Amino acid sequence: MLAGMTPDEALQQLLDGNRRFSTGEPRHPHQEASHRQHLASGQHPFAVIVGCADSRVPPEIVFDLGLGDLFVVRSAGNIVDEAIIGSIEYAVHEFETPLIVVLGHESCGAVKAALSAVTEEEHTIGHIGAVVEAIVPAARRAIHHSGDWVDHAVRGNIEMVAATLRSSEPIITERVRRGSLKVLGARYDLDDGVVEVFDY
Numbered sequence: 001m002l003a004g005m006t007p008d009e010a011l012q013q014l015l016d017g018n019r020r021f022s023t024g025e026p027r028h029p030h031q032e033a034s035h036r037q038h039l040a041s042g043q044h045p046f047a048v049i050v051g052c053a054d055s056r057v058p059p060e061i062v063f064d065l066g067l068g069d070l071f072v073v074r075s076a077g078n079i080v081d082e083a084i085i086g087s088i089e090y091a092v093h094e095f096e097t098p099l100i101v102v103l104g105h106e107s108c109g110a111v112k113a114a115l116s117a118v119t120e121e122e123h124t125i126g127h128i129g130a131v132v133e134a135i136v137p138a139a140r141r142a143i144h145h146s147g148d149w150v151d152h153a154v155r156g157n158i159e160m161v162a163a164t165l166r167s168s169e170p171i172i173t174e175r176v177r178r179g180s181l182k183v184l185g186a187r188y189d190l191d192d193g194v195v196e197v198f199d200y
């Protein structure tokens with residue numbers, strides 16, 4: 001149904017949905033039983049969302065979408081590892097998904113933890129260190145700037161993950177070169193619900 005969308009058309013779908021959500025006029029599309037049954041035979045998600053696991057930023061809700069629309073991977077701090085990149089490549093390869101959006105957000109706890117690790121040399125417990133370490137490069141850069149370090153690091157981390165994906169050989173790079181796939185970063189505002197998209 002949504003096959004054949006261009007990256008820009010896919011982005012427009014996301015922006016339209018976020019406008020409905022943020023202005024308090026969600027339609028909750030694609031959640032009816034008939035649509036569920038229609039999708040049982042196959043999916044064609046039009047965007048991959050690499051989001052934070054934060055309970056306040058569920059992609060289907062903030063983009064006012066439903067079943068079959070988004071291929072979503074989430075981790076604390078919207079970081080990627082081999083398994084997550086493999087999941088993204090699967091969607092891009094299998095469904096020809098034209099858009100990947102790395103969706104970070106205001107006041108991200110994982111980013112704050114990375115900043116604490118940098119500024120206070122705070123140690124992490126268990127496997128949390130793997131998350132923090134992935135964000136530390138963005139945190140180190142953020143503290144060289146004036147202003148809101150958390151927001152600098154949130155934006156820097158989004159940009160870093162988007163760059164990692166964009167240069168991920170060969171499945172993603174090939175399609176980016178052909179123009180059939182875009183990898184964009186975006187930041188969600190917890191207060192007004194608006195997603196700001198960055199084009200690097």
Ligand SMILES: [Zn+2]
Nearest residue numbers: 052054108109
């Ligand atoms: Zn977060």
